[in-house]
Amino acid sequence: MTDVLEDLQWRGLIALSTDLDELRAEMAKGPITYYCGFDPTAPSLHIGHLLQVLTVRRLQLAGHNPLALVGGATGLIGDPRPSAERQLHSRDQVAEWVEKIRGQIEPYLDFTGSNAARIVNNLDWTAPMSAIDFLRDIGKHFRVNKMLTKDAVSARLNSDAGISYTEFSYQILQGMDFLELFRRYGCRLQTGGSDQWGNLTAGTDLIRRMEGESVHLLATPLLTNSAGEKLGKSTGGGSLWMDAGMTSPYALYQYLVNLEDAIVGGLLRQLTFLSREEIDVIDKETADRPQARIAQRRLAEEVTRIVHGAHETDQVIAASQALFGRGELAELSASTLRAALSEAGLASAPAGSTVADLFIAAGLVSSRNEARRTVAEGGAYVNNERVSDAEEAVPAERALAGGLLVLRKGKRTFAGVELTAM
Known part of the structure; x- marks a missing residue:
């Protein structure tokens, strides 16, 4: 029951906490109920949320009782960002996203046995409450001067954008969630990201004021590169989504394979279930042969498998090898091949175009002369077959699944x- 705290610390998953010794003592008495919240502010969770989901899973595997909260109410409001107001989405849109995110979380948790997981929606207890009851019963216990010190709130107060009362009230709603789960299920621990610390403490403060009880918090670190940029954002491509239609398995895999050496060891600990012994071996092999990117490849394989399953991961690895001539392109599915080529650059051209025309259309060369020179030097490939004539026409029959050609x-x-x- 308590070993999980040591494991979380070893994995670098505890950035902030209330009192670990008290939490350890409470866990030693038996399973505790804990929760983590996920707001439906988009149709998918991203890799930062994955860290939270896996932390919930680790605690469940240690015997504790998980509650995964999908914020049908808080998703209608929006957690304040330091920069500007969030766009408010319609009730129907948020309800649709609640179901999508619920479906993304469910596969990671066990809903059977003595510590079966529950998924709850804070709209269930927020929607029936009147504004008067909210202000009298809950708002009365919050002090504005303390609310103003929260990082996102203070940043917004000092900006031209300011902050609306709607977003200012978000921390009260999240605090009420912890209180409600404490009353309904005996929940005594909340987990979340370190950037949420101000909102997390709203719940512990409220429970102490209204119930006279001390409860616990664990906050995980943000997933960032060595420059402090959130993973995914550093490429300029936005979030790394868990939905395959928003970030393809191939794109996720390639992003992780290309991570800098300085952060990959930490991510192996935080985003996989590999043991200490396995990670120690990977660390040593990576130090001995950094050019082989052993840690990056293992991280990419493990995370892609966790998010998208074994079959998609095998396809992605096969694509990564085949695109560089180390595997069979014909064995790749049309969806995997299209995703891979979309990441590299995917153009269109009429069937029967010459090799030179295709290389120009794909942006691999800038002129017919360059295309002819590349072919003459033996550096032009169509579907991993070296071509010897820049003016050779390429018929539709040479296309792979989905009518695609791979040019190298x-x-x-x-x-x-x-x-x-044509």
């Missing part, structure tokens, strides 16, 4: 072309 210049530069009817 040299050993490592590739792009895709989708053949269209």
Whole structure:
């Protein structure tokens, strides 16, 4: 019951906490009930949320009782960002996202046995409450001067954007969630991201004021690169979504494979269930052969498998090898191949176009002369087959699944072309 705290510390998953010794003593008495909240502010969770989901899973595997809260109420309000107001989404939109996020969380938890998980929605206890009851019963216990010290609130107060009363009230709603789960299920621990610390403490303060009880908090670190940028954002491509339609398995895998050495060891601990012994071996192999990117490849494989399953991961790995001539392109599914080529650059051209035209369309060369020179030097490939004539026409029959061609210049530069009817 308590070993999980040592494991979380070893994995670097405890950035902030209330009193670990008190939490350890309470866990030693038997399973505790804990919760983590997820707001439906988008149709999918992202890799930062994955860290939270896996932390919930680790605590359940240690025997504790998980509550996963999907914020049908808080999702209508929006957690204040330091920069500007969030866009308010319609009730129907948020309700749809609640179901999508619920479906993303469920596969990670066990809903059977003595410590079966529950998924709860804070709209269930927030919607029936009148504004008068909210202000008298809950708002009365919050002090504005303390609310103003929360990081996101203070940042907004000092900006031109300011902050609306709606978003200012978000911390009261989250505090009420912890109180309600404490009363309904005996919940005594909340987990969340360290950037949420101000909102997390709202719940512990409220429970202490209204129930006279001390409860616990664990906050995980943000997933950032060495420059402090959130993972995914550093590429300029936005979040790394868990929905395959928003971030393809191939894109997720390639992003992780290309992570900098300085952070990959920490992410292996935080985003996988690999043991200390396995990670120690990977650390040593990576130190001995950094150019092999052993840690990055293992991280990419493990995380892609956790999020998208074994089959998709196998397809992604096969695609990564085949695109560089180390595997069979014909064995890849159309969806995996399209996702991979979309990341590299996917153009379109009529069937029957010449090799030179295709390489120009794909952006691999800038002119016919460059295309001819690349072919003459033996550096032009179509579907991993070296071509010897820049003016050779490429018929539709040469296309792979989905009407796609893989063009490669040299050993490592590739792009895709989708053949269209002439």
